[in-house]
Structures are given as C-alpha cells and as structure tokens.
Amino acid sequence: MDAQPAASRSTPSSAPLPDTLAALRLGSPGTDPMRPRPYRIERWTRELSDTFTVDLVPLEGPPSPFRPGQFNMLYVFGAGEVPISISGDPAHPERLVHTTRAVGQVTNAMKALRVGDTLGVRGPFGTPWPVEAAYGHDVVVAAGGIGLAPLRPLIHALLAERPRFGTVVLLYGARTPEDILFRRQLTAWRGRFDMTVHATVDRATGRWAGPVGMVTRLIARGGFDARDTTAFVCGPEVMMRHAAQALIDRGVAARRIHLSMERNMKCAIGVCGHCQWGPDFVCKDGPVFRYDHVAERLGCFEI
Amino acid sequence: MAFPHGTEAGGAGAAAGWIGPVVAWSTRLDESALDALIRALREDGREVIGPTVRDGAVVLAPITAPSDLPAGWRDIQDAGRYRLAPAPGETTRFTHAAPAQGWKRFVHPPEDRLWRAHRPAHGDLTLEDPPPPPPPRAFLGVRPCDLAALEILDRVLAGPDQPDPAYALRRRDALVVSVDCGTPAASCFCATMDTGPAARDGFDLALVELVAEDGRPVYLARAGSPAGADLLDRLPGTPANDADRETATSQRDRAVATQTRALPPGIRGVLAGAIDSRHWDEVAARCLACGNCTLCCPTCFCATVEDSTSLDGRTAERWRRWSSCFTEAFSYIHGGAVRGDRGNRYRQWITHKLSAWHDQFGGSGCVGCGRCITWCPVGIDITAEAATLDAEAHARAGAPTPGTAAIAATHP
Numbered sequence: 001m002d003a004q005p006a007a008s009r010s011t012p013s014s015a016p017l018p019d020t021l022a023a024l025r026l027g028s029p030g031t032d033p034m035r036p037r038p039y040r041i042e043r044w045t046r047e048l049s050d051t052f053t054v055d056l057v058p059l060e061g062p063p064s065p066f067r068p069g070q071f072n073m074l075y076v077f078g079a080g081e082v083p084i085s086i087s088g089d090p091a092h093p094e095r096l097v098h099t100t101r102a103v104g105q106v107t108n109a110m111k112a113l114r115v116g117d118t119l120g121v122r123g124p125f126g127t128p129w130p131v132e133a134a135y136g137h138d139v140v141v142a143a144g145g146i147g148l149a150p151l152r153p154l155i156h157a158l159l160a161e162r163p164r165f166g167t168v169v170l171l172y173g174a175r176t177p178e179d180i181l182f183r184r185q186l187t188a189w190r191g192r193f194d195m196t197v198h199a200t201v202d203r204a205t206g207r208w209a210g211p212v213g214m215v216t217r218l219i220a221r222g223g224f225d226a227r228d229t230t231a232f233v234c235g236p237e238v239m240m241r242h243a244a245q246a247l248i249d250r251g252v253a254a255r256r257i258h259l260s261m262e263r264n265m266k267c268a269i270g271v272c273g274h275c276q277w278g279p280d281f282v283c284k285d286g287p288v289f290r291y292d293h294v295a296e297r298l299g300c301f302e303i
Numbered sequence: 304m305a306f307p308h309g310t311e312a313g314g315a316g317a318a319a320g321w322i323g324p325v326v327a328w329s330t331r332l333d334e335s336a337l338d339a340l341i342r343a344l345r346e347d348g349r350e351v352i353g354p355t356v357r358d359g360a361v362v363l364a365p366i367t368a369p370s371d372l373p374a375g376w377r378d379i380q381d382a383g384r385y386r387l388a389p390a391p392g393e394t395t396r397f398t399h400a401a402p403a404q405g406w407k408r409f410v411h412p413p414e415d416r417l418w419r420a421h422r423p424a425h426g427d428l429t430l431e432d433p434p435p436p437p438p439p440r441a442f443l444g445v446r447p448c449d450l451a452a453l454e455i456l457d458r459v460l461a462g463p464d465q466p467d468p469a470y471a472l473r474r475r476d477a478l479v480v481s482v483d484c485g486t487p488a489a490s491c492f493c494a495t496m497d498t499g500p501a502a503r504d505g506f507d508l509a510l511v512e513l514v515a516e517d518g519r520p521v522y523l524a525r526a527g528s529p530a531g532a533d534l535l536d537r538l539p540g541t542p543a544n545d546a547d548r549e550t551a552t553s554q555r556d557r558a559v560a561t562q563t564r565a566l567p568p569g570i571r572g573v574l575a576g577a578i579d580s581r582h583w584d585e586v587a588a589r590c591l592a593c594g595n596c597t598l599c600c601p602t603c604f605c606a607t608v609e610d611s612t613s614l615d616g617r618t619a620e621r622w623r624r625w626s627s628c629f630t631e632a633f634s635y636i637h638g639g640a641v642r643g644d645r646g647n648r649y650r651q652w653i654t655h656k657l658s659a660w661h662d663q664f665g666g667s668g669c670v671g672c673g674r675c676i677t678w679c680p681v682g683i684d685i686t687a688e689a690a691t692l693d694a695e696a697h698a699r700a701g702a703p704t705p706g707t708a709a710i711a712a713t714h715p
Contacts, residue, residue: 018347018530021507022453023475026461029468034417034623038428059427077422078612078619103637118428120420264636266608266626269466271459273605273626274633276655279662300578302647 033269036075036120037061039096044115047099047181051146052111053087056096056121064121065093067128068153069260069288073268074098075120079109083265083283085150086124090157096121099149099181125268127288129154129258131161134230137256138166142215142243144173144235148181150260150287151234155189162194167224172199173215173239177208196223215239216246226251233259233291241298244291257291278303325552326501328511328523330540336522337369337396340480343537344441349478352409353443354396359387360403366443372396380488380673383682395520397444397512400488401672405449405601406442410473411460417608417621424617439476445506446484447499448491448672452601453479454505458664459604478530481506485554487562490673492686495565498670500558507531511551523551564676564686566657566669567693574658577692578650586688587646589681594627596675596683597652602668605633628652653688 043055057063066072068090075081082104088097102111113119131154139158143151158168170189174180180199190197198218200211211217215235229252233243240259247257263275263282275282278297280289297303344351345367353366356373366372378399379386385403419431445453453474460470484493484500493499502509508524508531515521523543526532567573597603607626612619626633629648634641642648660668669685676684 018478018507018533019528020475020478020530021505021528022457022477022479024528026457026471026475029461029471029475030465032417032433032468033466034621035430035433038430040427075621077420077428078610078616080610081608081621101637118422120428120430262636263641264634266606267466269464271466271604272607272623273628274607276628276651276659279659281663302642302644303578303651 033122034267036073036081036122038118039121041113041115041117041119042095044113048101048179050103051099051101051181053097053099054110054113054119055088056098056119057094058121059118063094063096064124066090066096066124066153068131068157069129069150070124070126071150071268071287072096072098072121072123072125073265074100074106074110075122076106076109076113077119080106081120081122081266082106082110083125083268085260085287087149087152088156090153091160099146099152101146122268125283127284127286129157129232129260129288131157133256133258134158134232135164136166136228138224138229139168140219140224140229140231140247140252141168141170142173142219142231142233142235142247143171144215144239144243145175145179146181147233147235147239147260148172151232152182152185154232159192159195166228167196168194169196169224170198171215171218172197173202173218173235174199175202176205177201177210178205214242216242219243219246219250222250230256231258233257237261237298244295244298254292254295255290258288259291259294260287261289261294262287325548326511326525326555328525328543328548328551330524330535330538331543331547332510332522332524332538332540334369334394334520334522336538336540337372339538340534341366341368341443343534344443344478347439347441349439349441351441351443352406354399354402356387360385361387361399362403363406363409369396372444373399377486378488380490380677381682382490382676382684382687383679385677394518395512395514397482397484398486400484400486400491401446401448401674401677403674403678404599405452405672405674406445407452407456407601407603409440409442410453410477411456411467411470411604411606414622414624415469417623419618419620421618422616436472436476439478440473441478441480443480443482445479445481446672447481447502448484448493448496448670449601450479450481450502450505451496451498451670452672455602455664455666455668455670456604458666459602462664478507478534479505480508480510480531483509483511483551483555485512485558487558488673488677490564490676491562491671492564492566492673493671494559494562496667496669496671501555508534511554513547513550513554521547523547564671564673564684566671566686566689569696570689570693571658571661571667573689573693573696574654576696577654580650580692580695582688582691582695583644583646583650585646586649586683587644589683590629590645590649591680592629592645592648593680594629595678595680596685597627597629598625599674599678600656601670601672601674602656603627607633628655649683649688653685656685657689 038059039056045053071085087099266272268283270281270284460467481502507528656668
C-alpha cells in the first residue's frame with residue numbers, strides 16, 4: 001500500500017505521506033502504458049502503390065509476443081501515433097511486421113521512413129482472433145482490401161496447426177487486380193493441397209480473367225460445410241456486414257462469425273474514449289468481436 | 304473498491320434512502336478550526352485546493368486561508384443560467400452548489416505532457432525519464448456529488464489494469480475533505496442519483512457546515528481514514544452533541560426535499576433502445592456542439608493526444624488534452640467522421656453517460672451535479688431530454704409513463 005516512500009519524492013515535507021482513503025483504495029501506480037518503446041526498421045517493403053510493410057525489432061529488451069488479430073500503436077517521431085494491426089507470423093514475434101496503407105499524416109510519414117530508422121511501439125493491444133474456437137471446424141477467412149493484413153497472422157496460426165481444422169478457405173476481394181495484397185503469398189497458399197484460395201475484384205483491369213464482384217459472391221459459391229464452419233472476416237465495415245449476412249444465408253451460425261472493427265484510437269487502453277462503439281471500447285473489448293454480439297449495432301447509422 | 308452508491312438509475316426510491324439515519328458526527332469545530340485545518344494541510348506540504356470566487360463564479364483553485372473561501376455569496380443555477388448573488392452579512396463559506404468545474408482538472412488535468420522524446424541528427428529515438436511527481440494536494444470542500452465523481456474516475460482511469468499511472472499518483476496523494484451540501488441549486492439532482500447531499504464515504508475528513516445561534520458558522524466533523532483521523536486530532540474541537548447532529552440531519556433532509564429534477568428510473572434501458580429515436584434530430588436543432596457539457600462534467604474523461612515538435616526537429620512532445628465527443632474530429636477515421644451528425648453526437652454522449660457506462664464500469668456515469676444543465680449555453684437539460692426519451696419509449700410500448708411524474712410528485 002505505502003509503496004511511495006516520502007524520501008524519494010520532491011515534496012516540501014519530509015513527513016511520510018498519510019494513508020489517504022484514495023491511497024488505501026488504489027494501491028501503487030504501475031508503469032506507464034502511454035510510453036512507446038523504440039524499435040528499428042529492419043526491412044521496408046513496398047506492397048502496392050499506397051501500401052507498404054515494415055519489419056521492426058526492438059532497440060533493446062525482449063520482443064513482445066502477440067496473438068493474431070492484435071494491433072500496436074506505432075509512433076512516427078514528430079508526426080503522431082496510429083493503431084496498426086500486426087500482419088506477421090505470431091510464431092516469430094522477434095520481428096514485428098505491420099502492413100499499412102498511407103492515407104493520413106502519420107501513415108504518410110511512416111511511408112517515408114527507411115531501413116535503420118526508429119519508430120515507437122506500444123502494444124500489443126486488443127482481442128485476438130479466437131483460433132481455438134475453430135478447432136474441429138471448417139474455416140472460412142474472408143478479407144476485403146487491406147483487411148487481409150490483420151488476417152495474415154491468423155492464416156499463419158491456422159497453418160501451424162493445420163490438422164486441427166477441416167477445410168480451410170481464404171476468400172479475398174480487392175478493388176482491382178493491381179490492388180491485390182500479398183500476391184506472392186496468396187499464390188503460395190493457393191499452391192497448397194490443404195487450403196483453398198479464391199480472389200475476386202470489384203473492377204477487372206488488364207488481363208484479369210478471375211471472378212468479378214463482391215467477396216460475398218465467393219461465399220455464396222460455398223466449398224465448406226456451413227453447419228460446421230467458423231468464419232473470420234475483416235475489411236471495410238460495409239463488406240463485413242454483407243459477408244456476415246452471406247455466411248448466415250449459407251447456414252453458418254452467427255456466433256461462429258468473427259470480425260475486426262476499426263475506430264479512432266488515441267490511447268488503445270480504454271481511457272481516451274474515442275473508440276467507443278455502443279458499450280464496447282474497440283481497443284480493449286475488440287477489435288475482434290463475435291458477430292452475434294454486435295450484429296444489431298453493425299447496421300446502425302453513426303453509432 | 305466499492306462503487307459510489309451504485310444504484311441502477313437513481314430514482315425516487317434512492318432519494319427516500321436519505322431520509323434516514325443520523326450521521327455519527329464525532330467532533331464540533333468552531334469557525335477558527337478552518338484556519339487550523341488549512342494551516343495543518345499546508346504544514347504537511349500540501350497545496351490546498353478549495354472553492355473561491357473568481358470571474359463571477361465559485362471555482363476550485365489553490366487557497367491559502369479561510370478568507371479565500373466564498374462567504375457572502377449565493378449561487379443561482381438553472382438551465383443555461385449561473386449567477387452569483389451577494390448575501391450581505393452571511394458568514395458561511397459553503398453555501399454554494401456545484402462549483403463551476405469539478406475536481407477532474409486536478410486529477411486528470413486539461414492538458415498534461417505524456418512524454419518528451421529526442422532524436423539526434425545521427426542516432427536513435429530516446430524518451431526522457433518522466434519528471435518527479437508534483438507535491439501532494441488537499442481537496443477542501445468537496446461536495447458529495449463530486450466525491451462520487453472522483454470514485455467514478457477511479458474506476459475509469461485507475462481500474463485493475465492501472466491504465467493511467469499519473470492519475471493514480473495524483474489521486475492517491477490527494478487528501479479529501481468533503482463538506483456536505485445544504486444548499487442545492489435548481490439544477491441539482493444528487494438525491495435521486497443517490498450521491499448526495501450528504502457524504503457517505505470516499506473522504507478522509509467529512510465536514511458539515513451549520514449556523515450557530517449567533518449566526519456564525521460551526522462545523523461537525525468525522526474522519527474517514529487514518530490520515531483524516533490524524534488531521535482531526537490536530538484541530539481544536541469539542542465532542543459533537545445530539546442536538547448538533549439533529550440540526551445536521553434536518554439540514555440534509557431539507558436539501559433532499561428542495562431538489563425537483565430527476566432522471567427516469569429506467570433510463571439505462573430506454574437509451575439502449577433509443578438509437579433510432581427522432582428526438583435526436585430535435586436536440587440537434589438546439590445543440591451547438593460546443594462541448595461545454597463534457598468539459599464541466601466531473602466524470603467525462605475523454606482525451607486526445609497532440610504531438611508538437613521543436614523547430615530544429617530534434618525534440619518531440621506528446622500532450623494529452625481533454626477532448627469531447629461533440630467534436631467532429633473525435634470519431635474521425637480514414638474516410639470521415641463516424642458521427643457526422645450533431646444529434647448522433649448528443650446521442651453518443653447521453654447514451655454513454657447514462658446507459659453504456661453501466662456496461663463499462665458497473666454504474667451510471669452521472670452524479671446529478673447539474674453542471675451540464677447550468678453551463679449549456681442553450682439550456683439543454685439532461686433530465687428533460689431523458690424524460691422525453693422515456694415518455695417516447697413508453698408510448699412505443701403502449702404504456703403510460705410512470706417514471707418522471709411520480710418522481711416530481713415526491714419532490715414538490
């Protein structure tokens with residue numbers, strides 16, 4: 001209780017601090033979760049015209065283990081801090097991998113960084129994709145656009161325990177063929193005998209001869225046992241809403257559909273208030289939510 | 304940690320609970336004890352914060368002597384209205400309702416530097432060590448509604464996972480001297496929120512101010528912690544008698560009876576189901592989205608962070624500043640603000656305060672201090688809006704509205 005010795009404090013009085021009621025109730029304050037740790041960029045990869053990946057290692061101290069679906073707050077010196085989901089393999093936490101689209105001030109500043117530069121990291125934060133919930137089931141992973149990035153750690157985790165699952169299906173929708181993220185990795189996954197990969201685009205360009213249309217059309221085509229399927233969905237909110245409905249129409253139980261939300265975040269620890277979504281803080285009660293818990297809210301305007 | 308008087312939604316039943324036991328005041332202090340109290344707190348190295356008159360309002364600020372406390376003033380508060388009226392000859396110091404701002408600013412400051420970082424021309428990003436904590440404070444004259452607000456902030460900012468160590472430190476080190484409220488304003492509804500007008504816990508030392516036969520103020524006191532007991536021992540007092548206690552009790556009961564505002568008892572559920580109400584558009588037509596309600600609310604905790612960089616680009620600071628869910632930037636994500644409509648921002652505020660707060664922190668986020676009613680420039684009244692939404696919900700359900708009429712009847 002009395003872990004704050006008066007001698008170590010710069011107080012005008014040398015008398016020991018009394019046990020105020022607040023001290024009796026609160027105990028001693030811990031370390032500050034708002035202070036970032038410096039990390040060095042070990043690799044910088046251009047993914048798409050506006051999308052890039054950074055691989056980070058801590059300047060000192062051990063790496064932070066993370067679970068698929070969690071995110072970090074990335075701080076670019078002098079520019080600001082943004083929540084970015086982890087897109088790397090959870091089996092290799094020694095290298096934090098983040099894939100980001102440059103759309104704002106901070107992410108554009110991050111895009112200008114290069115190998116050897118340092119940035120600040122806080123995290124990992126948030127609820128993970130519940131991999132264990134899918135044991136014994138067929139698995140559908142439905143991604144839209146950059147939504148593939150937070151799902152990639154999940155796919156790594158699924159493949160690391162591949163015999164525990166039935167059919168594993170990855171359904172990916174991008175705006176155009178040029179916007180397909182992780183193309184080499186998708187191709188490699190598609191070459192596996194224990195995984196199905198389908199991609200669709202909103203708008204066909206060039207020599208694209210694959211499916212055109214929303215990712216919901218890939219869901220409607222099936223290829224999994226809907227009565228016994230767990231689904232993980234990430235993409236723009238409207239895409240997740242339609243994908244979840246398509247999965248339910250197909251026969252997947254609402255409680256076995258999981259999705260990942262995005263909201264404005266300043267603290268990632270539930271004290272800044274920005275990410276509130278109904279009764280939940282997206283930063284700590286999410287970002288991964290069970291669809292049946294949030295379905296009613298998902299369709300609400302401006303909640 | 305017990306949640307402050309955590310009733311589901313306040314209501315008439317909660318208020319009735321106050322017409323009850325006589326508080327076990329232990330000590331009677333005469334007027335001179337206030338001077339001894341402030342001296343003792345300052346001798347302990349504490350900065351004393353208390354109510355004082357500034358810019359035409361009772362505000363909370365550093366004080367050094369009893370003469371800094373408001374005497375000879377009465378505050379008049381109602382929807383969109385605050386006035387200080389002179390009360391010539393009155394020597395009581397605590398005859399005001401909620402001061403213009405709560406104690407939030409002293410534990411969760413309006414702006415606070417989170418850290419400072421350096422990046423030399425050739426080198427890595429480093430963070431400075433945090434500065435030493437400021438000297439401890441004493442909060443003198445905390446109203447019971449504001450005691451409840453502090454405990455609500457404890458839940459938010461110093462919960463089990465200790466999200467805000469700076470808050471925890473400021474709060475831990477603060478010694479709290481409450482003064483029961485005998486003079487609620489028209490905007491007040493602490494009785495039905497079950498947070499006042501008398502303090503039950505959450506203080507180190509509790510006082511109540513009475514008027515003696517000669518017209519001078521006297522104080523009854525009781526300790527709520529070891530530090531409070533030590534402090535009380537150092538004050539020149541005599542044992543309180545039963546007549547004093549009876550006087551304090553009837554003053555408290557009068558303070559309950561004068562309150563006319565209340566929230567509907569079922570407001571938590573009503574708001575959870577009112578997302579599509581048309582009433583939000585009606586509020587939006589009046590609301591200026593100025594954010595006053597969130598700034599003066601003693602429990603609104605939302606904050607943003609802002610970065611600043613030195614001119615040479617080598618030093619950067621991160622500051623936390625109070626924010627408001629009424630601003631457009633509050634909910635901005637790539638592509639636009641989630642809540643672009645003003646009515647939906649009011650919906651977010653009141654629904655969070657009176658409904659979602661229960662889900663998040665196990666009780667209401669409102670303590671009934673009435674500040675949001677007083678300081679709203681257009682007089683939007685949280686109790687009136689809640690009553691309208693309550694009536695709407697009952698009309699939808701095809702039932703009469705039992706809530707607000709019954710409460711009004713018990714508080715003539």
